[in-house]
Amino acid sequence: MFVEQPPKNIELERTVLGKLLSIEKFEIQSKFIDDMDSSFFYLAENVEVFTAIKSCIEQNTLASPIHLIERSMVDDNSLTDILTYRFETNQKMSYKINDLKLLAYRREAIHKANEFICDMMRGEDVVNKSEKFLLETESALTYGKKRKRKTSKQMMKKSLEDVMTGACYKNLVSYGVPFLDARINHERGQTHIIGAQPGIGKTAIGLTIVRNGILANKRCVFFVKESTKEELFERMIAQNTKISYSQFKFNFQGLGKNEQNRIIQHYKIFNDAWSNVHFFGCDDYDHSLSQMDEILSGIIEEHGPVDLVVEDYVQNMPAPRWMKNPPKHEVISYNMEGLSAMHKRHKVAGVTLAQLNRDINGKPHITNLKGSGKLEEEGHIITFLHRERNTQPVEGKIPTEIYCEKHRLGAEFSDITIGLELPGVDFVEMPHYQKSDQPPNLNKPKI
Template identity: 20%
Template sequence: MAKTNPLKVPPQDLDAEMSVLGALMLDKNAIVKIADTLKPADFYDPRHQKIYETIINLFAKSQPIDLLTVASKLKEKKLLKEVGGEKYLTTLIESVPTSAHIEHYSNAVREKRVRRDLINVSSEIHEKAFEHDDFETLLDQVEQKVFDIAGRSRIQKFVHLKDDLPAAYERLEKLHRGEGALRGVATSFTGIDNLLSGLQKSDLIIVGARPSFGKTALALDIAREASLKGHVVGIFSLEMSREQVIDRIIASQAQIPLWRLRTGRLAGDTEFGFVRQALDDLSKNPLFIDDSPSPNILQMRSMARRLQLERGLDLLIVDYLQLVQPRTGSDNMVQQITEVSRGLKGLAKELNIPVLAISQLSRAVDQREIKIPRLSDLRESGSLEQDADVVMLLYRKDRDRMDATEDEKNLVEVIIAKHRNGPLGSVQLKFDQEKVSFRNIDTTHQAPEE
């Protein structure tokens, strides 16, 4: 017969708790060292929770903290007897000779609290795993609880200005020299980067266009170039298989036609050498692809969290937004897109990274004589226009107008139709349809400030 383990006492350090409280009543200035990081709930002993909460209240009201004031406040709340009376408060003071090590004691108390939280969460997970019906929601809740505990365990304090000055000088010097002037992740398209200063942390960027206008090609070019610069990039490819995405990236990097690459009809050893060099360059890239069919926003959030935890994550690409499955089961497309767009914006904020999502446009654009896209053309836009920080719309005159010149062939206008924190404008890029890749041309127009 198997032996049962005796009940374990939850992690706690009563000596450290006593030392913290004693030090606080011993030195009136000790509270400022820990008040922002130590909470009443961090204490294991309920008596200590009440005493510390009383001390915090005194501190909040700028009242002195010592044996007499703490005892008086506890007595006023009819808690003095419950915590052991003045005798126990005196014992706390006598338990520590000095307040010099209060931060060490405080950290010990906090660490035990985190361990208790982990035990409680694991017990909660154990129970919910048996009874919870919605598996995806359960996984999301579990991850969120663990992330919350991890977040609470980190201490962030003021940093002395002089400690940040060397880094500030280096950053400003680079800006002055024109090096690394972008504040966000570079797209490597000069005009776009000049207008946006790169893709910014916590921003949701929408790239919208009609079919076959190069939305995916632009997103993959941005992903490839960012990863070549060392940025960790994740791609959710909901439309194409991982193999198709990889072939496109190789063709763009090697600068050879995609069709010849996919059929093996390369132009001799020269083009194969380009492919080999591209493979060598790309093998060093921190670029990750997921081609799971129709994931929902919870699954995507879980995978993105994991990638950030394991590898770090600087940029997330979603191709494309309308294929992300909603969780509500609503038949209303507007509600579905709203759920997805808010989920992606929440993900950008949670992970503090730019999220670039491709979106189709509604058929309304096809009904106009001049088919230049507008914000309102975002298909079943729901709250897309509201949630997005940046909206880029692609327009090709050669696909729209019979009077397009030879110079305008494969010329794509990238319209910055929304830019929450900066200027609007447009950028012209050349699209190489065979190599499914864009390249810079020196034409940028910035809209006048309102």
């Protein structure tokens, strides 16, 4: 459930900054700065320039291009781009600032709506939340004219409704973590490789992505070799109910009545959506590329277009029969190239889970992927899950770092912490986690 690129106007941002830097009176420059915030700017370079200007104002100094350059407060290239825009408009500065503000609130609306969708997936009522957000946003918009305020509210409401109904989503993969979903732009025909060491949660995040796809009414296919179809379905129920898989699998009668009812309710939810998901476990197929392609073609022919395909995992796929005792890296290269071609040919968003080499010290990187050459070549997006061996749960969640080392749209990111929530083994947000929150116990957590 990835959003399109957030609403922005880079030219407008540069025009406003250029105008600010052309002002020769401190009082006027200070007045405009007081009405602005760094969130009004989308481009990181523009945020940097605005922060530098604001810093000058806070020191009671007029911010001029020469002043910023002499003190090495901004990059010269960023400033050059901005200064080319400063005389390109006659519109009043206050209107331009308000336009930037509106774009900032629309970006916030998309982020909030992402959160609401995740809440809805977990069965929460978000009507009051969304109404409250709209009221807060309306009061924050400070357009000078009543008509402008009304238009702003209508645009905000439309942005929120578009996200809530899925109208602004063109991408098909959701971690269920709004901050990530707004950053990764995964389109049809692209391959997203997620690498992690054993036990970190590759299958768990694959299930999370499939579950979110099902709940968003997307047709999903999940190929996995190390579990049966029944086990996958039950693990997905465990994720959604936040109940230990082993508990309701082997000790259902020992659960409380509320927990039993919750499991039954979610069985019904996923059974209703079952026509949109196709699980293929170790009891269904031989995990070969040719059979996966054949299965996918059959599903498309019978049910229509498929939105999302998850493969767990590429290094587990066998060599084709015509290869006689090939080296492992050649098998991985062949299968990875084939998976990428399959995603493009069938126009599906592909998520390929991948193993790492075991001799890794510290955070893994692209070179640590087994068969890394072909994986790096074929992957449009490459992200990694990582946590230290002695990481302990914090408030029932095991902090896990996720970071992107390749993105063909240039949206790499790092140092984002998500939580592997116990006992359901589901990835969720941990927005306020700090490493200092780690308890002193050094025993490896059991998942």
